[in-house]
Amino acid sequence: MPLFRRPKRWASLVAGLALTSILLTACGENSPSILDPAGPIARSESNVFWIILIIAAVVFVGVEGVLIYSTIRFRERPDSPTPPQIHGNTTVELIWTIIPAVVLLAVLSVTIKGIFDVATPPANSNKTIEVTAYGHQWWWEFYYPEYKMTTADTLVIPPHTNVHVKLYSNNVIHSFWVPALTGKTDVIPGHDNEKWFSADTADKTYVGICAEYCGTQHANMRFDVKVTHDNNDFLSWAQLQQQAAAVPAPGSLEAKGQEVFKNQCTTCHGIVGVSQSTPYLQDPNPAGRCDDPTKDNGCLIGPNLTHFGSRHLIAGGVLDYNQQDCNPGGDLSNCNLAKWISDPQKVKPGNDMSVNVDKSDLPALVAYLESLK
Ligand code: HEC
Ligand SMILES: [Cu+2]
Structure with missing residues (x-):
């Protein structure tokens, strides 16, 4: 009996699946992606993702390959004898204990390095700015303690500068996420988190998201991270923000x-x-x-x-x-x-x-x- 009774059907199913995944990939054109990192923290996080994905893919293809091969090659035929029993074979036991241990150690070391990377100022700069991000329902407020200025919806930062963000909420749990620049960190009432990130491209705006369901308008709790042209550009923006509001002409x-x-x-x-x-x-x-x-x-x-x-x-x-x-x-x-x-x-x-x-x-x-x- 042939293995696949209807090889044509199988072929169209596989082709269909492949095509759908290509089409779905195209959806991501303008949406923020962790696969397109624009700063050292995001790059470190995306490296962890890629390394683990590659290791997992090799393991998957290897294991499934052997499985499929042996299912076909050693399948039961009429009058086949009982196959040799290798239960308790020490060599086999050692191999399938040691290989996974080595693989998992590799994954562990990559992950631990990633944990330290994200917990410390990114090394690409010795400049730092402090920002306090408040998660409100449903908008982000950004306060710059060094400049005594506050803004909402858009976090403006200079390029090549370590941004140290303290995350506060006095309402519900939010999560601060800028896919191109840094991974998610929860913003928890009564438990103050902080994080570091940095952008290495100037004159760019990145999408930020609240990544924790925080109520009906959770999806409309977006913000932008605007990276200025250079530090002077940032400072002149800051100078403007520090001033009191414009005074309207009387009678206008x-x-x-x-x-x-x-x-x-x-x-x-x-x-x-x-x-x-x-x-x-x-x-x-x-x-x-x-x-x-x-x-x-x-x-x-x-x-x-x-x-x-x-x-x-x-x-x-x-x-x-x-x-x-x-x-x-x-x-x-x-x-x-x-x-x-x-x-x-x-x-x-x-x-x-x-x-x-x-x-x-x-x-x-x-x-x-x-x-x-
Ligand atoms: C009861 C409180 C309240 C009152 C009164 C109020 N607002 Fe608001 N306003 C808010 C809140 C809360 C938000 C943010 C809503 C959100 O994003 O979920 C907001 C957002 C805004 C924004 C958008 C700001 C930004 O940076 O995104 C503008 C503009 C605004 N309000 C103008 C006004 C004006 C003008 C008035 C008076 C006519 C007014 N608001 C009265 C609570 C109020
Ligand atoms: Cu939120």
Whole structure:
């Protein structure tokens, strides 16, 4: 009897599977990938992945090969004699104990090296910046203790610099992940984690993700990591962020927007120079953190908006901030900022922003927020 009764069917099944996997690979074009590392930490992690994958592939092909070969070659035929019994054969026992032990030792050593790599500053630089990342439901806040400035949704870093991130949450567990730059680390209330990473390409933006299910809008808790052109570029950005908010000209549309902001938004949002004097009142040490975000001016429940006009994402990346479509004097129907302010619950159901903005106040608010460069 032939081994495969319908060789053609088998051939089309195998070809179909191969084609699907090629097609599925193509899906990843623009999505973040651990296979395209852009910094030493991610590279070390991706090395561990590749080495283990290759070892596993060799073992898989070897074992399955021998299995398939012996199934075919030594299959039972009419009148075949009982095969020799090798149970308890010392040589065989030794071989199949020693080989796996050696293979697992190799995997262990690669893994241990990886663990040390990610726990220490990447060696490619002697510069370091400190960042505190707060996981909120559902957006990321980034505080730079050395610069006393805070931003949301986009973490800006200089290239070739060790970034030391302290990870805090006072709500639920999140997970900080930038596939191209660093693997996942949980952000756990009451248990402060930290991590290192570094980017070696300038002028690039990488996608960051919350990798732990943290509630209904978990998937809209995205952030960007923007790597500046060089350190000076970063410093001039930082200098801008450290300043108090732009002051609108008296009588302007922006000034009207600021009034609306003061009346309706300051319970949840801070703007330095308008509703608070410093972006963050407490240093990021556990004792100084407030656990009731609505009670402390320093950790309000919404993102700090002092320089919102210089950002490009809205509310955990649920919308892009398309400023070119936001002309406060004209049509705002395609303006994502106007969409967000007029109905945040429609855009991101369940999020913590609830407002009731009068339609006639929208252009002023949009103009004001846009002026906050
Ligand atoms: C009850 C609290 C609350 C009030 C009041 C509030 N917001 Fe918000 N706002 C939030 C929260 C929380 C977020 C983040 C939501 C998320 O991403 O899940 C947010 C996000 C935003 C963002 C996006 C910021 C960013 O960096 O992504 C803007 C802009 C904004 N709010 C504007 C306003 C304006 C203008 C008002 C007043 C008309 C206002 N908000 C009133 C809580 C509030
Ligand atoms: Cu999260």
